[in-house]
Structures are given as C-alpha cells and as structure tokens.
Amino acid sequence: QVQLQQWGAGLLKPSDTLSLTCAVYGGSFSGYYWTWIRQSPGVGLEWIGEINNSGSSNYNPSLKSRVNISVDTSKKQFSLRLSSVTAADTAVYYCARRGKTFDSGGFIEFWWFDPWGQGILVTVSS
Amino acid sequence: DIQMTQSPSSLSASVGDRVTITCRASQSINNYLNWYQQKPGKAPKLLIYGASGLQTGVPSRFSGYGSGTDFTLIISSLQPEDFATYYCQQSYNTPRTFGQGTKVEVK
Numbered sequence: 001q002v003q004l005q006q007w008g009a010g011l012l013k014p015s016d017t018l019s020l021t022c023a024v025y026g027g028s029f030s031g032y033y034w035t036w037i038r039q040s041p042g043v044g045l046e047w048i049g050e051i052n053n054s055g056s057s058n059y060n061p062s063l064k065s066r067v068n069i070s071v072d073t074s075k076k077q078f079s080l081r082l083s084s085v086t087a088a089d090t091a092v093y094y095c096a097r098r099g100k101t102f103d104s105g106g107f108i109e110f111w112w113f114d115p116w117g118q119g120i121l122v123t124v125s126s
Numbered sequence: 127d128i129q130m131t132q133s134p135s136s137l138s139a140s141v142g143d144r145v146t147i148t149c150r151a152s153q154s155i156n157n158y159l160n161w162y163q164q165k166p167g168k169a170p171k172l173l174i175y176g177a178s179g180l181q182t183g184v185p186s187r188f189s190g191y192g193s194g195t196d197f198t199l200i201i202s203s204l205q206p207e208d209f210a211t212y213y214c215q216q217s218y219n220t221p222r223t224f225g226q227g228t229k230v231e232v233k
Contacts, residue, residue: 044213044224044225044226044227045170045213045215045224045227046224047220047221047222047223047224058220060220060221061221062221094169094170096169101175101176101179103176108176110157110158110160110175110176110179110217111158111217112160112172112175112181112215112217113160113162113170113172113215114171114172114181115169116169116170116171117169118169119168119169
C-alpha cells in the first residue's frame with residue numbers, strides 16, 4: 001500500500017521561499033506523476049503542479065513563475081519550492097500521486113489523485 | 127481554466143437518506159471527472175474516477191453519473207461515516223481544477 005509522508009517549514013515570513021518534501025513508501029515511484037496541491041479557505045483546492053520520475057513537470061500557470069518541483073528518484077522523494085511567498089500562499093499543502101485507470105475498452109486513461117500525504121499547514125506572516 | 131461549480135454548497139441529511147450532489151463544468155470534459163471525500167483535518171480521499179468508476183475499497187452506496195458538463199454523485203443510503211465534504215475535480219486538462227465543495231451535515 002502506497003503511503004506519502006511530507007515535511008517542511010510551517011511558518012514563513014513574506015518574501016521567504018516555501019520548501020516542502022514528500023516521500024513515497026510502499027510502491028513504485030516510476031510510472032506516475034507526483035503532485036502538489038494546496039487548500040485554503042478562500043481559494044479551496046488548488047493544483048500547483050506535478051513531476052514524474054524522469055523529471056518532466058507541469059505547473060499551474062497562475063503559480064508557474066514562482067514554483068519549482070524537483071524529484072530524487074534514489075530516495076523516492078519529490079519536493080516543492082515556492083518563492084516570494086505572501087499571505088495569499090497560506091494554506092494546507094498536500095502531496096499526492098496522480099494515478100490512472102483505463103476504461104473497459106483499454107483506450108481511455110482516467111487520471112486521479114490518490115493517495116495523498118497528511119498535509120502541512122504553511123502560514124505566511126510577518 | 128475549466129471552472130467546476132458544485133451545488134448545493136451544503137446540505138443537511140439524516141442517516142439512511144439518499145443524497146445527491148451535482149457538479150457542472152464550464153466546458154465539456156467528457157467523463158474526465160473525479161469525486162473526493164474529505165473529513166475535517168484529513169486529506170481528500172478518492173471515491174469515483176472517470177465520472178462513474180468506483181475506486182477500490184469504496185462502498186457501493188456511492189455512485190457517479192454524467193458526461194460532458196453535468197455530473198452527479200449519489201449516496202444511496204447515508205451512513206454516519208459519510209458526513210463530510212465532497213469535491214469534484216476535472217482531469218480533462220491542466221490546470222486540474224476542483225469544485226468548491228459540498229458539505230454534508232447532520233440534520
């Protein structure tokens with residue numbers, strides 16, 4: 001059973017860089033995209049971006065200029081860095097696996113997020 | 127970005143009730159629609175993928191329907207452990223987007 005465990009600093013000052021890491025236990029690291037999602041009361045659930053074991057990444061355009069997601073396949077870990085944080089970046093940050101299931105015909109891929117990490121509350125405050 | 131709109135934002139129900147939650151996409155997403163359940167202080171949990179596929183381990187009282195822009199999550203007989211917030215999410219394109227959530231509360 002795949003489990004994700006995440007860690008990182010929970011209290012930042014404006015203009016700091018947010019840094020979080022997620023480790024994958026009990027399953028394959030290859031063949032999936034590894035994802036960061038955040039949740040705040042004002043915005044709700046927001047997809048930040050993803051990376052696969054080869055280092056191919058995709059980012060939310062709204063955050064792309066400040067986000068970097070990296071991967072360490074030897075440790076089965078992936079990391080999020082978000083620069084120049086403001087109070088608007090205060091949220092619970094989750095890591096998750098983007099998995100897929102084929103339809104009955106075997107041609108259509110359905111992508112989904114499961115499992116998720118436990119979440120980390122990151123607060124940006126002066 | 128594809129906007130996902132859920133209704134209602136909250137509802138009150140009793141154990142044994144049939145509960146229906148709807149999700150509408152701002153453009154057609156075929157059936158690239160997932161449903162998640164989130165309990166307070168916990169991460170979301172996948173219930174339904176591909177609009178109607180039941181994730182392994184999820185009780186059969188949960189079902190999903192729809193295609194195009196309109197989707198429905200149905201809980202056929204609400205159980206005490208089902209009081210939670212439910213989110214839809216489109217996997218048609220990036221950025222992946224979520225609905226704002228529907229909170230199912232005790233009546």
